[in-house]
Amino acid sequence: MKSDKISEAVVRRLPVYLRFLNDLQKREIATVSSQELGQKLDLNPAQIRKDLAYFGDFGRKGIGYDVSYLIEKIRHILKLDQQINVALVGAGNLGHALSNYNAYLKDTMKITAVFDSYAPKVGQKINSLTVQPMEELGQTIREQGIRIGIITVPDSEAQNVADILVESGIEAILNFAPVILKTPPTIRIHAADFTTDLQSLAYYLHDGKEEHTDEQQ
Amino acid sequence: MKSDKISEAVVRRLPVYLRFLNDLQKREIATVSSQELGQKLDLNPAQIRKDLAYFGDFGRKGIGYDVSYLIEKIRHILKLDQQINVALVGAGNLGHALSNYNAYLKDTMKITAVFDSYAPKVGQKINSLTVQPMEELGQTIREQGIRIGIITVPDSEAQNVADILVESGIEAILNFAPVILKTPPTIRIHAADFTTDLQSLAYYLHDGKEEHTDEQQ
DNA sequence: TAGATTGTTAATCGATTAACAATC
């Protein structure tokens, strides 16, 4: 196959594949089939083969996929074969929690700067990063070549922060604030909204009368 | 229309509608059309009308939707017209951050218990909740009628926690750990994985040569 | 050679959008 326009659904599965492949590699398993992959990830094997085939012929007929090779390929597709710098805006509890993931993201992405508008927060250390004032956002983004911004400020500030990020040349935003951000179409936005997640889960609670026996994940 | 099986995509949009409607109500706007809604939420008006029509005839032709009435209806659909108790498992930074949202979720959902396996954490206060040992999980869930569990423990513990939650009669899980949980099909699971979100965002970064000019959100 | 598994086409399924009669 190779190319076509890739749907968002496909792109969102790639990191899931990558995570599992990293796991296999750690366990020194050299080869994996789409069937095994599908079983472990609750996905249809044909879908996995199709997803991967969009980007190239990574497997070998009769054998499966070489774990290390596929890791390399997916990392390249996701642009994770280079370090991508990330800015965290909002040094509250949530921001603090996310900054812990630097260790986990290790060689792929790195939160390299933290900002907060609240004066007493500025100058504090968060996991070896010093909280900077919002005024330095633009300059720091440009200096450090930061390409992704994470918004963990209160909803009332989120749009304003997004505007500044966009103005400073950011390319994508992960937004934890429960608001719909308005940005130019060139900016990629992902809403990581814990409150809507929880509320939609409530729909699937059993209520004695009408049963909602749906499939999972 | 009314009824049919409701797709997950529809259910996941309902909380977004609800959030915006609450906003309108606060601003004392009594009526809204699918067109206005669509514009503010970046959705197709026909889709919004169709989504709502699955559950009943909530609008009035020529007029639009009564904000208060629609709020009431959506809350009922999502089972948010009753308080739903939630358990938080994992009292680290992330768990701590999420417990702050109790104020925001206010009358709909409530985190009523927090657990951690790490002995020194037990007994500590987190936003007026006392951290309990994991051993009390089952009993507390049953006593408080907790129906949703949030997992914010390290990945290595996540499956174990999920097993205990399921055994204790939980109905749905919001999982922040970057692992695929294996649970019976009656349990509703939502993966709230910040690391895969970030990695899929990286795909959309511009790279000079091939342009990915996709739509947003 | 026999068994396994890919890459890909075709079939199916599902979700979004357009269009419009009904009606406030």
Place this chain on the structure above:
DNA sequence: TAGATTGTTAATCGATTAACAATC
């Protein structure tokens, strides 16, 4: 009555799955 907007049907678009020839 004229204008606005719903609820719903039909059309379109897209994503998932099944099936299988190619081939290791």
